[in-house]
Amino acid sequence: MEKEKPSRQLRERLDSLEEAERHWILGRETDDPLRYAFESKRLVHPFIPGNMLPEPETRESWRKLMKTQWMPEGSKRSAYIHIPFCQTKCLYCGFFQNFGDQLLEDDYIRCLVEDLRLSGKEPLVYSGPFHAVYIGGGTPSILSADNIRRLMRAVRESLPLANDCEITFEARFHEFTREKIDACLEEGVNRFSLGVQSFDTDVRRRIGRVESQEQILDRLAYIHGMDQAAVIIDLMFGMPGQSMDIWGRDLSTMAQSDLDGGDLYQLNVFNKGPLKRAIDQGSLPAPSPTSEQAAMFEAGVATLRSKGFQRLSVCHWTQSTRERNLYNFFAKSGAVTVPFGAGAAGKGFGHTFMLNRDIHEYIKEIDQGNKPLLFLMETHEDGRIFNEIVSQMDRGRLNLTWFRLKHDLDLPTILEPVFSAWVDRGLAEWNGEFLDLALAGQFWYVNLTQAILDCLLMLKHDEKPVLPVAGVSAQG
Ligand SMILES: C[S@@+](CC[C@H](N)C(=O)[O-])C[C@H]1O[C@@H](n2cnc3c(N)ncnc32)[C@H](O)[C@@H]1O
Ligand code: SF4
Structure with a gap:
């Protein structure tokens, strides 16, 4: 600069x-x-x-990076593991990649385990601790209990996890059975990030979610009752049919649910997405205008503050000593993130990396013993400053x-x-x-x-x- x-x-x-x-x-x-x-x-x-590296340089640059010894200089790092499957496609979402399929899932987990194993032999990975692991998606909770165990064992065997490593498992309620929750907890998951979006059954179903409010509260009570992991939920405001009254009830329910924390997200409507199409065709009511979303944001801040929640960032709240929000904090501040899985993104050492989003290409590359890189981008020369600005503004x-x-x-x-x-x-x-x-x-x-x-x-x-x-x- x-x-x-x-x-x-x-x-x-x-x-x-x-x-x-x-x-x-x-x-x-x-x-x-x-x-x-x-x-x-x-x-x-x-x-x-940033500047996209030409394809021939991508693999060579990655290879060099992986041969580097980890020199932390006081900074922390994370691993991001991507599960690119969902059982249903929610109207508002830009993260959907593939519908779940048991045979494909089994093959994918076999490759993900191999991805972790191969990377675990590289100096960059084994020469220092990881402080946060995020298993995100898509929907990790779609995995069978056996696959959850396979994956978690590979994580622990291949990555040198710090004793206080935050291990997050992203889930929705639809398929997250007690058996799967138990598998997560037995294998070391210590944080669940659960997509509620709204507790209101009608609002939820309108945007493609499945469970009723009662089912969600029942499952939350079970996870909370295990008392083994931080429990965080995502809520969104401004969704079709979600009036200010409904949003007020969403906030009160969140505050009464013994959670460790939660995110309040303003709904983004993607111009070419299915939600916009459904609204334009009149099959869904329009979402709240930005001015009303602003009032919902204000209500969120006032309600959670009045219930004793503390703020870790503009969107993220906690009410317990369990919640640390480490992965998100590291990711925003530009800390090193090593990516695993089809469509996973990572960053560090002045680069942003993206792995191949096409699951079949990903499997093929792993079977050939390669890291399935889609691209490497050199971050702008002031990238560290920019990341720090983003991270501090986020707080x-x-x-x-x-x-x-x-x-x-x-x-x-x-x-x-x-x-x-x-x-x-x-x-x-x-x-x-x-x-x-x-x-x-x-x-x-x-x-x-x-x-x-x-x-x-x-x-x-x-x-x-x-x-x-x-x-x-x-x-x-
Ligand atoms: C990566 S998504 C996946 C979560 C998980 N698969 C689920 O369905 O609950 C993480 C979170 O991003 C938020 N999100 C997704 N699409 C959004 C949108 N269009 N606008 C605002 N937030 C969104 C939701 O709150 C969601 O829980
Ligand atoms: S919100 Fe979650 S479950 Fe729904 S499509 Fe997006 S990633 Fe899949």
Whole structure:
């Protein structure tokens, strides 16, 4: 990152933008920034640019990386293991890859175990501890109890897990039988992340979920009663037919359910996705407009605070000492993540990696003794700074002194026009040491984070930024 640039330079760059583009950076002037500071959510996640390596270099770069000894220098690392199957396809979801099939699942787990075993022989993997393992999807809970055991044994045999390693298993309720829950707990899972979305049976079924509220509460009580692992749920707000009253009941039920924590996610509607099609065809009611989603966000913060929950990030809440949220915290801050499985993503050492999403290609590559790489991307040269910005904004507060001491980067000087506008517009508070997101800034934190990245890139490359705006907003 170039050293300190005067705020005048950024002011000039901002003046050269079209008004609509400037609004994506500064927000709009309005009496109600929570609802109206932006037209919509710009992207699902902030976007950090990088350079795709040409294919011939991909394998060689991966090989070199795996031969490196792990030099932690105080940082932690994770493994991500992907299960690309679901029993049903939920209308809102962009994560679906394959329907479950027992024969294919058995073959896939055989290959995943081999993927872990082969990587476990590499210096990068065996030369230091892993602090978080995330088994995500798709739906890991679709796996048979035997396959859960096979996978978990391979994880423990192939990865040197730290004694306090967080091991998360992502699940939905549909197929998560007691036998499977017991298999997870017996094999060392210590955290469940469960997709509830809404406790309201009608809202759930409308978007493709299966169980009733009673079935969910019964299963949650069983898992909680085992008292062996952190239990976290995901809720979404703004779904079709989910009124403010229903959302209020969702929050109260969550607060009464003896959970260790949960995420409250704003619904993203993908422009070409099945949910959008169903709404456009009139077979589903429209989801709440962004302004109402903002009010739901506000209600979520107020309710969970009043019930004694604490906040670990803008979306993530805890009410127990069991929940640490390590994997998500490491992933956001750019820590090394080693990927396993078809469609798994990883990062570290200035690279982002993606494994082949095609399950048959994945199986073929593993059978030939290869890591099934789809691509390697070199992260932008300031990727570490960008990741840290994303991570801190995700927690609602930028530590400005930290950037000065660690990266010789004077954000208050460089970004003064932006920070001042956000303070004027009710999105943030700012003193010499910290930029704190106000409630409105927390709701719009993806837009604000992307705006910071855009400004830094604009100054660095001395050109107009490509302002990414994806079609993922809520309606209205
Ligand atoms: C990787 S998904 C998979 C979860 C798991 N397969 C399930 O069905 O419960 C993790 C979480 O992302 C959230 N999510 C998925 N699609 C979303 C969308 N379109 N908008 C907001 N959140 C979404 C949901 O809360 C979901 O539980
Ligand atoms: S929400 Fe979960 S179960 Fe539903 S399609 Fe997405 S990944 Fe599969």
